[in-house]
Amino acid sequence: MEIPVIRNVLEANTRLAGNLKRRFAEHGVLALNLISSPGAGKTTLLERTLKDLAGEFRMAVIEGDLQTDNDARRVAATGAQAVQINTDGGCHLDSGMVEDALASFQLDQIDILFIENVGNLVCPVEFDCGEDAKIALLSVTEGDDKPEKYPLLFHRAAVMLLNKIDLLPYVDFNTATAAAHARRLNKDLDLFEISCRTGEGLEPWYAWLRQAVQRKRNVNAAHGQA
Amino acid sequence: MEIPVIRNVLEANTRLAGNLKRRFAEHGVLALNLISSPGAGKTTLLERTLKDLAGEFRMAVIEGDLQTDNDARRVAATGAQAVQINTDGGCHLDSGMVEDALASFQLDQIDILFIENVGNLVCPVEFDCGEDAKIALLSVTEGDDKPEKYPLLFHRAAVMLLNKIDLLPYVDFNTATAAAHARRLNKDLDLFEISCRTGEGLEPWYAWLRQAVQRKRNVNAAHGQA
Numbered sequence: 258m259e260i261p262v263i264r265n266v267l268e269a270n271t272r273l274a275g276n277l278k279r280r281f282a283e284h285g286v287l288a289l290n291l292i293s294s295p296g297a298g299k300t301t302l303l304e305r306t307l308k309d310l311a312g313e314f315r316m317a318v319i320e321g322d323l324q325t326d327n328d329a330r331r332v333a334a335t336g337a338q339a340v341q342i343n344t345d346g347g348c349h350l351d352s353g354m355v356e357d358a359l360a361s362f363q364l365d366q367i368d369i370l371f372i373e374n375v376g377n378l379v380c381p382v383e384f385d386c387g388e389d390a391k392i393a394l395l396s397v398t399e400g401d402d403k404p405e406k407y408p409l410l411f412h413r414a415a416v417m418l419l420n421k422i423d424l425l426p427y428v429d430f431n432t433a434t435a436a437a438h439a440r441r442l443n444k445d446l447d448l449f450e451i452s453c454r455t456g457e458g459l460e461p462w463y464a465w466l467r468q469a470v471q472r473k474r475n476v477n478a479a480h481g482q483a
Numbered sequence: 484m485e486i487p488v489i490r491n492v493l494e495a496n497t498r499l500a501g502n503l504k505r506r507f508a509e510h511g512v513l514a515l516n517l518i519s520s521p522g523a524g525k526t527t528l529l530e531r532t533l534k535d536l537a538g539e540f541r542m543a544v545i546e547g548d549l550q551t552d553n554d555a556r557r558v559a560a561t562g563a564q565a566v567q568i569n570t571d572g573g574c575h576l577d578s579g580m581v582e583d584a585l586a587s588f589q590l591d592q593i594d595i596l597f598i599e600n601v602g603n604l605v606c607p608v609e610f611d612c613g614e615d616a617k618i619a620l621l622s623v624t625e626g627d628d629k630p631e632k633y634p635l636l637f638h639r640a641a642v643m644l645l646n647k648i649d650l651l652p653y654v655d656f657n658t659a660t661a662a663a664h665a666r667r668l669n670k671d672l673d674l675f676e677i678s679c680r681t682g683e684g685l686e687p688w689y690a691w692l693r694q695a696v697q698r699k700r701n702v703n704a705a706h707g708q709a
Contacts, residue, residue, distance in 0.1 A: 294521045295604050296625025348605040378521050379574040398624035399522025
């Protein structure tokens with residue numbers, strides 16, 4: 258019984274994700290689905306990014322959490338638009354939840370929409386939220402074996418951000434090992450080593466965002482001419 | 484459609500968990516379900532505990548992972564019996580998987596059975612594996628807001644192990660805040676601050692294990708006389 262039902266849920270989600278993709282494309286919104294373990298630093302990454310790029314892009318955030326609106330409040334304090342989704346115990350966001358949250362935004366006023374998923378390396382990976390790319394965040398305190406042990410995320414992500422590199426002197430983490438495992442799963446993975454606490458290494462991530470926004474605009478312009 | 488099916492899955496699991504509880508009681512096995520985020524230190528905790536208490540208790544481990552048998556090999560290297568369950572992408576262990584794994588053990592040769600769940604703060608909490616107690620492991624690198632943001636685990640756990648306290652000087656973590664949130668969810672929670680890396684603080688955890696084994700033996704002895 259269980260597996261067919263889960264398939265139906267996934268299929269229904271994929272249909273809804275298709276609608277979201279069309280809406281994001283229509284309004285030229287770059288949508289990024291941010292996935293990590295609890296406490297890897299998703300919200301701190303967003304706080305930094307929203308502040309540092311505030312002059313360049315119009316950005317909005319959908320925050321997914323089981324409970325509390327702490328993260329949406331942290332993100333809104335940077336001046337960005339933020340909507341909180343509480344899953345009431347649910348382990349991931351899905352396209353239906355994202356669609357509901359979009360009612361709070363004017364999509365043609367947004368360049369980048371960050372979807373901060375529930376802290377979980379497993380379930381969020383299965384549920385497309387209409388995003389252009391999944392961004393995997395791994396902190397060095399979690400261990401260099403995580404890409405090998407949770408392969409689907411690193412297989413599907415466009416970017417792996419290796420966070421908390423300021424803690425490298427105090428933990429047993431081999432960056433080369435983690436990178437090799439991740440690249441074996443996904444040879445096209447863009448990998449950036451960062452510290453959201455100190456700000457180290459964030460510039461290449463911002464450059465990636467600028468390129469991704471530009472690609473999205475080019476596609477949109479080409480469609481407009483067609 | 485979705486919710487009733489998930490309920491049926493949970494109900495079927497709860498029935499199987501009841502069978503496991505009877506088997507564990509019959510053989511006087513203390514079963515502990517170890518739950519945390521990926522990389523919080525579950526396997527390192529087990530390596531330490533299995534080595535340090537090898538002379539006192541007969542211990543076995545069921546290792547749950549999406550893929551790889553790395554953790555079972557690490558644990559087996561201590562001399563303990565270990566069985567790996569690969570969930571093939573599944574986000575939690577359930578009683579059916581644990582029952583299958585038990586075929587590898589002689590239960591009357593075991594004092595403590597550790598069930599190391601898949602690294603995930605959400606889904607494993609819902610699925611009883613027949614354990615006497617859930618043990619929540621939180622590392623200080625994950626942030627002091629995690630009990631508030633992932634409340635069900637801390638509500639249901641008997642013990643919260645606050646791990647990686649050797650990293651406290653390098654992170655923004657308020658132990659009193661985390662403890663207060665956790666105790667608001669669960670006033671009976673036993674809380675131990677530990678570092679599995681340095682070995683600091685492990686003795687009170689071992690004392691808890693000794694008491695829990697003794698309680699289980701007393702219950703068993705009382706049943707034997709009845």
